[in-house]
Amino acid sequence: MGARFPFSAVVGHDDLRLALLLNAVHPGIGGVLVRGEKGTAKSTVVRALAALLPELDVVPGCRFACDPAVEIECPDGPHNAGVPERRPARLVELPVGATEDRLIGSLDLERALTEGVRAYQPGLLAAAHRGVLYVDEVNLLHDHLVDLLLDAAAMGRAHVEREGVSVSHAASFLLVGTMNPEEGELRPQLLDRFGLTVSVKAARDVATRTEVIRRRLAYEADPAGFAARWAEQDAELAARIVAARDRLPGVVLPDAELRRIAAVCAAFEVDGMRADLVVARTAVAHAAWRGADEVEEADVEAAVRLALPHRKRRDPFDEPGLEEQQLEDAMKQGAEHAAEPEPEPDPDGPDGGGLPEGADDGLPPESPESPERSTAGQGTGSERTHAPAPSFRTRLLQVPGVGEGAPGKRSRARARTGRVVRSSTVDGSGLHLVGTLGAAAPHQSVRGRSGPGLVLRGTDLRLSVREGKESNLVLFVVDASGSMAARQRMSAVSGAVISLLRDAYQRRDKVGVITFRGGSAETALPPTNSVDAAAARLRQLRTGGRTPLADGLLRARKVLQTERVRDPRRRPLLVLLTDGRATATGTGGDPMRDALRAAGLLAADDVAAVVVDCESGHLRLGLAGRVAEALDAVCLRLEELSADQVAGVVRAARAA
Incomplete structure (x- = not known):
């Protein structure tokens, strides 16, 4: 090397x-x-x-690189005294x-x-x-x-x-x-x-x-x-x-600097106490690094810059980082608290560094609540701007059957981790110990076993077949035409898509976004693992014009065909959000017939799909239902996406 x-x-x-x-x-x-x-x-x-x-002094032969100068419980112990081995x-x-x-x-x-x-x-x-x-x-x-x-x-x-x-x-x-x-x-x-x-x-x-x-x-x-x-x-x-x-170990962390740390973390509204402890440990290390015996304000500021950027992130779609003005204001607030009179020392409190190496706050990782976020279309002329809509917790949309895709939390899949469902001689991940022992046990007498170990043959080996969850490619096909905007539904649709994107983020999905409006469809975001990039594109969504539904479905089919070649194990889930109206003239002269024909092609490709019917009002034409039928897909009304209003699991396509 x-x-x-x-x-x-x-x-x-x-x-x-x-x-x-x-x-x-x-x-x-x-x-x-x-x-x-x-x-x-x-x-x-x-x-x-x-x-x-x-370089390290290690106990010779110890698989865990134990320090010979420190007594510690070790699976290879107890260790006998000897000449330490030195290695990098x-x-x-x-x-x-x-x-x-x-x-x-x-x-x-x-x-x-x-x-x-x-x-x-x-x-x-x-x-x-x-x-x-x-x-x-x-x-x-x-x-x-x-x-x-x-x-x-x-x-x-x-x-x-x-x-x-x-x-x-x-x-x-x-x-x-x-x-x-x-x-x-x-x-x-x-x-x-x-x-x-x-x-x-x-x-x-x-x-x-x-x-x-x-x-x-x-x-x-x-x-x-x-x-x-x-x-x-x-x-x-x-x-x-x-x-x-x-x-x-000898670096002193004065109480004034402790108050400064607590005040800065409070100003950034971080969750839990882990941030305060990490800032304190980092400040002590920074003081030791620069050769000082006591933590000062500069050490705290350096620690804050490194320890808080990712902790102020409140939502999956927030960008990590600290704004200089926000940092400056927080440090000023911390300075006010640092200048307060010194309290009586706590006899049970920490000494000097006060933060033993490897110490933890003992708190479980906290899951920040996702504040309500919204999205609005932007544009000029015939394009419309829409009021923001709140996001919500969505119900689970799944691809039916059992896949073999990347680990995730959406659909059932054969996996290398997860619960063991059976043993197999053909496929699986890891040895199925009970199955192997069970296959070998009846033959021990014939094989002449005489000791404590088993006499094994290759035919005895059994593999563990495990079932877990996979992530999927969730392709959003969003109707951004004038028929959606005219009824002020686009804000609700945008809120629903953001909610679905947040769900995709949590389930480790790959996502893509196609929009259709005017005379054609557009791949707003090619399939990517960056869900926040999809959210950013949707916030810039423009609306207005006619409804080229067929073009949107055909564009989706082309994208999925390409992705099937790139990543054949990742199963797709198409989520179409539309009111079902098709007004842009297609090659056949009948927009709706063209749309149904395009939907049939996706169904023939065995693409799992969900149609979200965005039609509103008392008089409903039910056009989205016709599209769903052609797609062989479940059709949901927009309000049925909420997990709080509708219980259960949606099987996204016909049972496999």
């Missing part, structure tokens, strides 16, 4: 480098989430950090496709089946102990895996209870996750579990971009030589990390 790109040679990204270094000083901060567009050196910086971490801190990477077994470990099946003993095979959490655990594209990782690694990062230990194995081992590591927001967001409650967050962008300054290119080309031409030229600067940073770690 060639030399890594030196940490000191990275151009710019000051906030990212500071956040990583502070976590290296104080892992109890809780890790770093790095948000940024592709090609911004996120992975390069993270991998370079591992080389700066101090590890950088462990968690791939997007990792399973729960790979992350937390599992039963050692080879020893269980051949020796008849229960033995634990450590996972990546154990391998990352006292090092760095790096998760690229963390937003694409299954939510339950993110929960597991964040819990371990917060507690400093991993607990495994599965398959007859009960194990607890140390798992203290610097957690770093990177993500491209264009590929989808993390849920707000998962965002909150990361200690710090940093947004990175490519520099727009020509001189800076030139220097980035120059250094990268020099590194690619001679990695070892380039690393050698920056070795001295990296060594200085490594020594500074060690010095800051030694200084950390």
